Each structure stands twice: as C-alpha cells, then as structure tokens.
Amino acid sequence: MDHPVASSQLTESLVKRLAGPSTGKAGLAKxxxxxxxxxxxxxxxxxxxxxxxxxxxxxxxRIARILKLRDEAIEGVDLTKIEHHVDKLIVDLENGRDLSQVIVHFDMDAFFANVELLHNPTLKGKPFSVGGGVISTASYEARKYGVRSGMPSFIAKKLCPELILLRSHYEWYNEESNKVFTILRRYDPRLSAAGCDEGYLNITPYLQKHNLNPDECVEEIRRTVHAETNLTVSAGIAPNMNKPNGQYHLAFDSKTIIDFMGGLSIRKVPGIGRVNERLLESVGVKTCGDIYTHRAVLYLMDKQFGLRFLLRTYLGIASNEVKPYERNERKSIGAERTFSPLSTTKDMLDKLEEVAAELEGDMESSGWMGRTVTLKFKLDTFQVLTRAKSLNHWVNKKEELFAVGKELLFPELPISIRLIGLRVTKLKDLKASTSEGIKRFFGLAQQATSGSKRKAYDIDEDEADNASVDQEHDNDDDVMPGFHEQDEADIDPSQHDVDDDEELQIIQPLAHTRKRPPNSVPGISMSHPPALRSRSKSAGPSRSHGAAIAAPSTTISTPPETHTCPICNEVLTTNNTGLNAHIDYCLSRDAIKQAQGTSTKANKVLSSGDTTKEYAMNGLKRLKLRPDAPVKSKRKG
DNA sequence: GCGGATCAC
DNA sequence: TATGGTGATCCGC
Structure with missing residues (x-):
C-alpha cells in the first residue's frame, strides 16, 4: 500500500509535530x-x-521493524515468567529509592517575555514574542493564539496578526538570570543550572538549618525572587506542581509517587522526545504506568528500549545528585550559522571562515583547544550531514579551523547549503592543571579525608538519571519540529492568573548515585548557570522537568529503613531481607488472586539483577533497530 | 574514530 | 519571504 499520499492526509504525528497539541482547552482564543x-x-x-x-x-x-521484532521475540515465550523476573528488578530498584533529599526544580516563567516586560511595561496584556526568525518565547497572550517557541515568525503572524515581534536582548536576560541565580544560591550554593532560566536546588541542608518544611521554603524562594527581580518562578518539589499560585505538594512516599507517575505521558519524561514517544507508543506504552503493564515486552526488547531506565521512570526514581557544572565536563565547543541557501564555493567559504573566526574567539576566551574538528552542514533540503577529521595536535586558531573545514567541505562539493558549522572535540583545557586544578585537587583530598563528610549514599549502583514530568496540562508542549523549546506550561487563562503559572514536576530521587553521573540532571547546558552566550546564541525557556523530592526525614543521615512493598504498597519497616520475605508472600498472594480472576498489576518474584544499560544522558536507550535502510532519498548532493 | 540520530534547553 | 544554536550521548560501523 504505497499509494501516493494525499496531501491532505497528514499523519497524526506529523500534525502534532508541526503544531503541538494543546488540545482544545477552554480559554484558547483559537x-x-x-x-x-x-x-x-x-x-x-x-x-x-x-x-x-x-x-x-x-x-x-522503523516502527514496523520494531513490531516485527517484538512479534518474533514473544513467540512461544511465557510472558508471565518474564514479568516475575522484571518484578524482581523493580523491587531492587524500589529498595534503592532515596527519599531523604529535598530537591527543587525551578523554572522561570516565560523568562524572555517577562524580562522584556520589565523593560517595556506597556506590553503587558498584549500578545508578543521574543526572537528573530524563530520565536524563542511567546507571551501568554500570544500563546492563546497557538504561538509557540520554536515556531517561525511568519507562521506566528498568521496565527496572530496583531502579534508584536520583539528582538532578543540577551544582555538583559543574562543580567536577570544572574540576579535570580544569585538569590537561589542562598538556598543551595551548589545548585545545578539547566540553562539560563532553570535549574535544581537541593534544599535539604537549608531546611534543616532553618527548620523549615519544603513548602515554606519554596514559597519563600519564589517570594524572594519575585520581590527582588519582579519575575515569577515556578518550582516543583518532589512531585509538586503549583496550582493556583505555586505549590502543590505530593507526598514523599513511594506509592504516591508511583501513582502520580502512572498517569503521566511518557513524553513528559526527559529523554523521551517525539521519536521515542512514537516508538514506545507502538508497543502500547503511552503513560509511565503503561511501562509496568508492558514490562515483559520491554524486557524482551531491552536492546531497543532500555528496560532499566523505563522501570525507574515507572517508579519515579531519578538521580538525587545536584551539583554545579564543572569545567572538566565539557566535551566539545562549536559554532554554526544558518543563512539563505548558498551554492557557490566562495559564498560557502566565506560563511565557513566566519564560523571559524567565531569559534576561535570562543575557544580562546574560554581556554580550550581540541584535536578533532567536525564540519557540519545542512543541505537546502534540511538534511544534516557531518564530516570529521582528527589531528595530531590541538588547535583553536581560526586559520587552522578554517583550513580543516575546507578540507572536509571540498569533497562534498557541489552542494547547496543553508547552514554550516564547526565543532571541536577531544579537548585540552588550557586553564586546567594550573591553580584551578590544584585547588580542585586539594578540595577533593579534603573531602576524602574528612571521610564522614556524610555518608549520604547507599550502595553504589550505577547510573543516575531522572525522569520527570509535568502534569496537569496534558499536552501542551511541543511546538515545531526541530525546536523544542518549550513552553513552560500551557496557559489556561480561564483557570488561573497568568502570572504564576502552573508547571509542575517531579524528579525522582534516587538512592544510589554514582560518582560521576552520566548526566543526571537533564541538561546542564551552558557553562555557568545563567550565562547566556553573548550574541545571538540561543536559549529559551524551558520544558518542564521535575524536581522533587525526597522525604523530609528529620534526621538527615540514614533514615529508618522503611520500604514500600511494590506489590501491595504497604509500608514496611524492615531490612532488605524482611522486605524480600514480605514480597515473596505478597507475590504468592497475588498469584492466587490472579488465578481467581482478580486483576492485579503485579505478579511475582524475581531473581537476580539484570544487565540493562541505560542511556547515560537522557535515559532512554536508543530505539534504533535499523536493518539498514539508508535514507533512500538522495544521499547528500 | 566517524557519521547519523535524538534530545534538551 | 524559506523553520535556531550549543552541547551531549548513543549506535552501528
């Protein structure tokens, strides 16, 4: 059935991709x-x-191939047995849950737009957007018309003719961002920034010191930020969300968290984007709760879907580690630029040279050199290609970057491109090993020495990731395809004031953390927290993520060993052995009920651990599965 | 090591 | 009137 696709027959996913849901909510102007x-x-x-x-x-x-693979995998297999095994894994993960840390995720509301408002109050109440050809942030009024970040301005204008298009003022955002982060550091000096308008705080020490509960503290933080900057910030404590004005609290217990996660769309989980959402949906997983339902299939297709990551998502367990970005974590540095399609060698070289010059400036000012240079270019068809070359020495000079870029570009020639960029990897830190490195060295040594620094972590497992979500507004996010910026939340003026938005999220606390988290927190993007790249670089508001929390155990150290049975949800005060005994009992009881026809979710036991790996960065494993069907279409020009 | 992909912000 | 920029990770070669 390969008939020409009627132009009107857009697939659901494509439409979604182009516009983004935001299902007809009352209150939308359109x-x-x-x-x-x-x-x-x-x-x-x-x-x-x-x-x-x-x-x-x-x-x-690709989905068709996955389904075929699944059908082959489940043939003649006793799924019940597999479920039992997976349940065991779940128990192990549950035992590792750490509810001792109170982590808060914060996110500035319509950041760029609100900063613009500070500079021009007359914009209040009007639909406006910030950005150039592509919108970075839209005011709430503009969002009512369907205007979203990532959307090209010309389309936004069609949706909202009265839309006021503002140019970006990065200096202003940077300035405000710094103010906000400065305030937030009072609550956690080691906060982790995830862009210029978002981040995570571990307020556990602060709460103890000031004898506050999480809600009081978060309220204070939000109040202070607003008082000192006139900007509003949304925050999520554990599974927290803010309803009317801010805070809604989700209890710090396993069952509550799992129930909460259960209703969330997997798309809300960091690491699961449009593609993974569709792949998972193809096997019946639309919500985090569905992960449990389909655990056997997910187990069999672990290679495609990272079972462990998904189970943790189902449980609502994520990394608990919150730490500032460290310079040595940087892996690459690059620059790229988009322009109207060019096809003459000279034009392209001019652009390449520009990019090389910009990159040199950035590398020099930030103190990096690298050994591998990667050229990136986007054809006028929007297809993106890269070509790399590794050298014997480190480079950071424009001339050399340009030369390597040319060398990589020439063989591709004749082409027509709309973007060109250079990225350098295999970095050498020119500012390291000097005073900074020494300092760090001593800092670490001190930590190690003071051994008891706080036992903090339990066993040492591997990994650390997180999952989070937003809730309440079902789907509001999504914008245009490639850009995802994110609207922090959908606005539903009919429900609350636009001022404090909603948003909410969760983050799952997790017990064991590993020394070096693959990347627990979603994305520590730019270097230091706020720092926006000076020029027209990027940035934009966020996607909702979660932050959240942990049990407010009064005693900071090791909380009493309480576990919640993943089967019956009963809270037990016992050690692992006791827990396992209870679970065995519970499972057998469950099996009986099941035999009697009682529907149950959980099933049985398990045995040992599993070797699932996880996506270091976002969690999800690559759902690839490519028998190899290279882009059939034209292979590069 | 390279190139394609996906994702976050 | 023609859909961004920076950085990271993973997979299959």
Whole structure:
C-alpha cells in the first residue's frame, strides 16, 4: 500500500509535530484544529515540511521493524515468567529509592517575555514574542493564539496578526538570570543550572538549618525572587506542581509517587522526545504506568528500549545528585550559522571562515583547544550531514579551523547549503592543571579525608538519571519540529492568573548515585548557570522537568529503613531481607488472586539483577533497530 | 574514530 | 519571504 499520499492526509504525528497539541482547552482564543490548519497550510510544500515528511516516513518504517521484532521475540515465550523476573528488578530498584533529599526544580516563567516586560511595561496584556526568525518565547497572550517557541515568525503572524515581534536582548536576560541565580544560591550554593532560566536546588541542608518544611521554603524562594527581580518562578518539589499560585505538594512516599507517575505521558519524561514517544507508543506504552503493564515486552526488547531506565521512570526514581557544572565536563565547543541557501564555493567559504573566526574567539576566551574538528552542514533540503577529521595536535586558531573545514567541505562539493558549522572535540583545557586544578585537587583530598563528610549514599549502583514530568496540562508542549523549546506550561487563562503559572514536576530521587553521573540532571547546558552566550546564541525557556523530592526525614543521615512493598504498597519497616520475605508472600498472594480472576498489576518474584544499560544522558536507550535502510532519498548532493 | 540520530534547553 | 544554536550521548560501523 504505497499509494501516493494525499496531501491532505497528514499523519497524526506529523500534525502534532508541526503544531503541538494543546488540545482544545477552554480559554484558547483559537481552536486547536484551526491552529493546526493554519500551520499546515503555511508549511505545506516547503522544503522544511518535505523533510519532516521524509523523517516521519522513516520513523514509520522503523516502527514496523520494531513490531516485527517484538512479534518474533514473544513467540512461544511465557510472558508471565518474564514479568516475575522484571518484578524482581523493580523491587531492587524500589529498595534503592532515596527519599531523604529535598530537591527543587525551578523554572522561570516565560523568562524572555517577562524580562522584556520589565523593560517595556506597556506590553503587558498584549500578545508578543521574543526572537528573530524563530520565536524563542511567546507571551501568554500570544500563546492563546497557538504561538509557540520554536515556531517561525511568519507562521506566528498568521496565527496572530496583531502579534508584536520583539528582538532578543540577551544582555538583559543574562543580567536577570544572574540576579535570580544569585538569590537561589542562598538556598543551595551548589545548585545545578539547566540553562539560563532553570535549574535544581537541593534544599535539604537549608531546611534543616532553618527548620523549615519544603513548602515554606519554596514559597519563600519564589517570594524572594519575585520581590527582588519582579519575575515569577515556578518550582516543583518532589512531585509538586503549583496550582493556583505555586505549590502543590505530593507526598514523599513511594506509592504516591508511583501513582502520580502512572498517569503521566511518557513524553513528559526527559529523554523521551517525539521519536521515542512514537516508538514506545507502538508497543502500547503511552503513560509511565503503561511501562509496568508492558514490562515483559520491554524486557524482551531491552536492546531497543532500555528496560532499566523505563522501570525507574515507572517508579519515579531519578538521580538525587545536584551539583554545579564543572569545567572538566565539557566535551566539545562549536559554532554554526544558518543563512539563505548558498551554492557557490566562495559564498560557502566565506560563511565557513566566519564560523571559524567565531569559534576561535570562543575557544580562546574560554581556554580550550581540541584535536578533532567536525564540519557540519545542512543541505537546502534540511538534511544534516557531518564530516570529521582528527589531528595530531590541538588547535583553536581560526586559520587552522578554517583550513580543516575546507578540507572536509571540498569533497562534498557541489552542494547547496543553508547552514554550516564547526565543532571541536577531544579537548585540552588550557586553564586546567594550573591553580584551578590544584585547588580542585586539594578540595577533593579534603573531602576524602574528612571521610564522614556524610555518608549520604547507599550502595553504589550505577547510573543516575531522572525522569520527570509535568502534569496537569496534558499536552501542551511541543511546538515545531526541530525546536523544542518549550513552553513552560500551557496557559489556561480561564483557570488561573497568568502570572504564576502552573508547571509542575517531579524528579525522582534516587538512592544510589554514582560518582560521576552520566548526566543526571537533564541538561546542564551552558557553562555557568545563567550565562547566556553573548550574541545571538540561543536559549529559551524551558520544558518542564521535575524536581522533587525526597522525604523530609528529620534526621538527615540514614533514615529508618522503611520500604514500600511494590506489590501491595504497604509500608514496611524492615531490612532488605524482611522486605524480600514480605514480597515473596505478597507475590504468592497475588498469584492466587490472579488465578481467581482478580486483576492485579503485579505478579511475582524475581531473581537476580539484570544487565540493562541505560542511556547515560537522557535515559532512554536508543530505539534504533535499523536493518539498514539508508535514507533512500538522495544521499547528500 | 566517524557519521547519523535524538534530545534538551 | 524559506523553520535556531550549543552541547551531549548513543549506535552501528
């Protein structure tokens, strides 16, 4: 059935991709279907759109391969037995849950837009957006029309003719961002920034010192930020969300967290983007609760879907580690630029040289050199390609970067491109091993010496990731394809004041942490917290993530050993052995009930651990599965 | 090590 | 009137 696709027959996923849900909520000035229609109309026929269609088709084929693989995998297999085994894994993970740390995720509301408001109050109440050709942030009024971050301005204008398009003022955002982070550091000097308007705080020590509970503290933080900057911030404590004005609290217990997670769309989990959402959906997993339901299949397809990551997501367990970004974590540094399609060698070289000059400036000012240079270019068809070369020495000079770039570009020639960029990896830190390194060395030595620094972690497992979500607004996010910026939350003016938005999230605390977390926190993007890249670099508001928390155990150290049975949810005060005994009992009881026809979720026992790996960065394993069907379409020009 | 992909912000 | 930029990770070669 490979009939020409009627132009009107856009797949659901594609439409979603182009517009983003935000299902018709009351209060929207425009109906979502109307919004989708306008966007589809404006996109149709463009190269960008055609490229999206191509990708969508590839994904559909990939899904077909996955389903085939699944069918082969489950054939003749006793899924019940597998479920038992997985349940055992779940118990192990549950035992590792750490509810001792109170971690808060904060996110500035419509950051760029609100900073613009500070500079121009007359914009209040009007639909406006910040950004150039592509919108970084839209005011709440603009969002009512379907305007979203990541959306090209010309489409936004169609959705909202009165839209006021503002240019970005990064200096202003940087300044405000610094103010906010400075305030937040009073509550956790080691906070972890995730961009210029978002981050995580471990307020456990602060709470103890000031004898506050999480809600009081978060309220104080939000109040202080607003008082000192006139900007509003949303925060999530554990599974917290803010309803009317801020805080809603989710109890710090396993059952509550699991129940909460259960209703969340997996798309809300960091690391699960549009592609993984579709892949998981193809095997029946739409919500975090579905992970449990389909655990046997997910187990069999661990290679495609990282079972362990998903189980932790189901349980609502994530990393508990909150620490500042460290210089030595940097892996690459690069620069790229988009322009109207160019095809003459001279034009392209001019752009390449510009990019090389910019990169040299950045490398020099930040003190890095690297041994591998990667050229990136995007064809006028929007297809992105890269070509790399490793050298015997470290480079950071424009001339050399340019030379290597040329060398990589020439063989590709004749091409027509709309973007060109250079990235350097295999870095050498020019500022390391000097005073800074010495300091760090002594710092670590001191820590090690003071041994008891706080036992903090339990066993040492591996990994650390997190999952989080937003709740309440079902889907509001998603914008245009490639850009995802994120609207922090959907606004539903009919419900609350636009001022404090909603948002909420969770983060799952987890017990063991590893020394070096693969990347626990979503993305510690830019270097230091706030720092926006000076120029027209990027940034934009966020996606919701979670932060959250942990049990407020009064005693900071090791909380009494209480565990919640993953089967019956009963809270037990016992050690692992006792817990396992209880679970065995529980499982057998469950089996009986099941035999009697009682529907139950959990099943039985398990045996040992598993060797699932996880996606270091975001969690999900690559759901690849490519028998190899290279982009059939034109292979690079 | 390289190139393609996915993801976050 | 034509859809961003920076950085990271993972997979399969």
């Amino acid at each position: 109906d979502q279907t109307e919004i989708n229609r306008i966007i589809a109309e404006a996109s149709k026929g463009s190269k960008f759109y055609e490229n999206e269609k191509r990708k969508d088709k590839d994904l559909t084929e």
